[in-house]
Amino acid sequence: MRFTTSHTEVEAEFVSAALPADAVVLEAGCGRRSRLGDYRDRIGRLVGVDVDANAGAENSSLDQFVRADLGRRLPFEDGSFDLVYANFVIEHLEDPPATFAEWRRVLRQEGSLILLTSNVANSYLAVARFSPESVRSFLKRRGPGVAARDVIPTHYRANKPHVLESLLGAAGFESVSVTYVATLHRYAGERPALAALLRRAEQILPPRRRSTIVGWYKRSA
Numbered sequence: 001m002r003f004t005t006s007h008t009e010v011e012a013e014f015v016s017a018a019l020p021a022d023a024v025v026l027e028a029g030c031g032r033r034s035r036l037g038d039y040r041d042r043i044g045r046l047v048g049v050d051v052d053a054n055a056g057a058e059n060s061s062l063d064q065f066v067r068a069d070l071g072r073r074l075p076f077e078d079g080s081f082d083l084v085y086a087n088f089v090i091e092h093l094e095d096p097p098a099t100f101a102e103w104r105r106v107l108r109q110e111g112s113l114i115l116l117t118s119n120v121a122n123s124y125l126a127v128a129r130f131s132p133e134s135v136r137s138f139l140k141r142r143g144p145g146v147a148a149r150d151v152i153p154t155h156y157r158a159n160k161p162h163v164l165e166s167l168l169g170a171a172g173f174e175s176v177s178v179t180y181v182a183t184l185h186r187y188a189g190e191r192p193a194l195a196a197l198l199r200r201a202e203q204i205l206p207p208r209r210r211s212t213i214v215g216w217y218k219r220s221a
């Protein structure tokens with residue numbers, strides 16, 4: 001399996017391949033910004049869902065924002081979307097099976113699910129997971145530059161490769177392509193030597209233990 005350190009490059013590859021022309025897309029847990037803004041030439045309609053109404057109101061890439069809880073029934077008809085996209089949302093879900101079932105329901109027959117999420121089979125993330133909230137918040141601010149208001153509670157209920165595969169399979173998804181990306185270097189901030197060390201530390205891990213899961217799935221028949 002290839003070694004890659006850019007989750008955005010893998011995501012771009014999957015999104016470009018998965019989007020039909022004039023696609024209708026649901027961004028689940030859209031937050032304040034959407035990377036799908038870069039694909040508006042291929043997206044006819046972009047709908048965002050989030051529990052945080054303030055974040056959704058700020059998200060200027062969307063055609064429509066709907067405040068809703070991803071753990072409950074979503075206010076969309078069956079088969080409404082060509083793509084469901086979730087960028088660093090799964091780690092926050094309290095009931096992943098319910099959420100995955102809803103994502104499948106609202107997807108069209110040939111629809112795709114693309115997700116990015118943390119992999120707690122990665123030893124470093126597994127340790128970080130049990131550190132105090134204040135420490136995790138500090139690391140996210142100093143590293144990837146996440147604002148304090150956007151550091152929200154995590155549950156990691158579907159954040160190991162075999163758990164995610166099993167829950168998505170049970171919900172009626174099959175994988176098209178899954179890549180495990182080494183992203184810990186983002187926590188190094190402006191320290192290139194530390195970034196290089198973290199890249200190397202992940203390179204020697206088995207691929208399924210690298211820190212970020214980027215997956216593309218289709219509805220199974």
Ligand SMILES: C[S@@+](CC[C@H](N)C(=O)[O-])C[C@H]1O[C@@H](n2cnc3c(N)ncnc32)[C@H](O)[C@@H]1O
Nearest residue numbers: 029030031050051052068069070071087088092
């Ligand atoms: C880490 S942020 C990512 C936001 C955005 N996807 C991005 O890439 O910037 C996670 C988002 O998921 C939302 N979220 C978490 N659990 C949710 C739920 N059960 N229902 C709806 N939104 C949820 C949060 O409010 C937050 O905006």
